[in-house]
Amino acid sequence: KQEVTQIPAALSVPEGENLVLNCSFTDSAIYNLQWFRQDPGKGLTSLLLIQSSQREQTSGRLNASLDKSSGRSTLYIAASQPGDSATYLCAVNNNDMRFGAGTRLTVKP
Amino acid sequence: KAGVTQTPRYLIKTRGQQVTLSCSPISGHRSVSWYQQTPGQGLQFLFEYFSETQRNKGNFPGRFSGRQFSNSRSEMNVSTLELGDSALYLCASSLRTGGGGMNTEAFFGQGTRLTVV
Numbered sequence: 001k002q003e004v005t006q007i008p009a010a011l012s013v014p015e016g017e018n019l020v021l022n023c024s025f026t027d028s029a030i031y032n033l034q035w036f037r038q039d040p041g042k043g044l045t046s047l048l049l050i051q052s053s054q055r056e057q058t059s060g061r062l063n064a065s066l067d068k069s070s071g072r073s074t075l076y077i078a079a080s081q082p083g084d085s086a087t088y089l090c091a092v093n094n095n096d097m098r099f100g101a102g103t104r105l106t107v108k109p
Numbered sequence: 110k111a112g113v114t115q116t117p118r119y120l121i122k123t124r125g126q127q128v129t130l131s132c133s134p135i136s137g138h139r140s141v142s143w144y145q146q147t148p149g150q151g152l153q154f155l156f157e158y159f160s161e162t163q164r165n166k167g168n169f170p171g172r173f174s175g176r177q178f179s180n181s182r183s184e185m186n187v188s189t190l191e192l193g194d195s196a197l198y199l200c201a202s203s204l205r206t207g208g209g210g211m212n213t214e215a216f217f218g219q220g221t222r223l224t225v226v
Contacts, residue, residue, distance in 0.1 A: 034215060043113075043199055044217040089152070096165050097142065097201070097215060099152040 002027045004092055006100035013080055014108050021075040021103045023090035028068045035064050035075050036089045038102070044089065048075070080107045111136065113202050113218035121224045127188040130221045134181050134202030140164075141183040142215065143175060146197040155198075158183050159205060190225045197222050 003026040013019055023033070032051045036044040048057045048064040050073070056065040063076040073090055087102040114133040122128050134141050143155040154167040158177035177183045181202075187194055201215040 032214075036217070041197070041222070043115075043219040044201075046214060046216060049214045091152075091215075093215075096154045096157065096167065097144075098154070099144075101151045 002030075002092060002094065002098045004090065004098050004100040006088075006090060006103050008103055009101065010104040010106075012106040012108065015080060015082060017080050017107075018076070018078050019080055019105070021077070021088050021090075021105070023073040023075070023100055025071045025073075025092045025098075027092075027094070028071055030068065030092045030094050032093050033064075033066055033073050034091045034093065034097075035062075035073075036091065038087045038089060040087075047088075077105075080105075082107045082109050113200060113216055115198075115200055115218035115221050117221060118219065119222045119224075121226060122190050123226055124190055124192060126190050127186065128190060128223060130185045130198055130200075130223075132183045132185070132200035132202075132218060134183070134200075135216055138202035138204055138216075139181050140203045140205035140213075141177060141181065142201045142203075143183070143185050144199045144201065145169075146199060146220070147195075152199070155185070187223075192225050195223060195225045 005024045007022045034049045035047040050057045050066040061078040066073045087104045089102045091097045091099045116131045140159045142157040146152045157165045161177045172188045175185045197220045199220045201217045203215045204213045
């Protein structure tokens, strides 16, 4: 059974810092991995999708990497801003989507 | 292009009642998946429908059921509500191709907040 773990559970940084969020998974037989952002009480916003054959994807200040063989993905956020404050979730896709518990990010002005 | 639409946004129900939630996927998407999110258990997969057929089911009791219509809109039903069913219910749509697993990007709605009292 696929297990997805996200570290750290919470992170607080001052504005302008670069930061890395980690995601690990136990079964490397995945189609892709997706990173989401969730604001309190809201739905999930898709940030980046990495197909299993890819090593990384970039969108603006976000960069996600995937190392399928070691079961790891990282989300790099450059020059963080207070508006980046949210919970970040990674999900691995095979026959269904399995989520990590998320990292709650706070960016302080 | 309209996103995933879930209705209603909020519901309050009494124990023992039943509830039906609705999800309209992005136009052209044939796959709809449902998830339950609670503070204690996080996001858990309920089921997925593709072309009106249930393709996959999570580990939830039979009180949770769903269906998909020919226009890809999906409904989820929970019967005999329990206090523990209070949660944010999210649906996601994707272009998922017919044969494989969840191999395409998933887009989520804003969710339905269900409170059981």
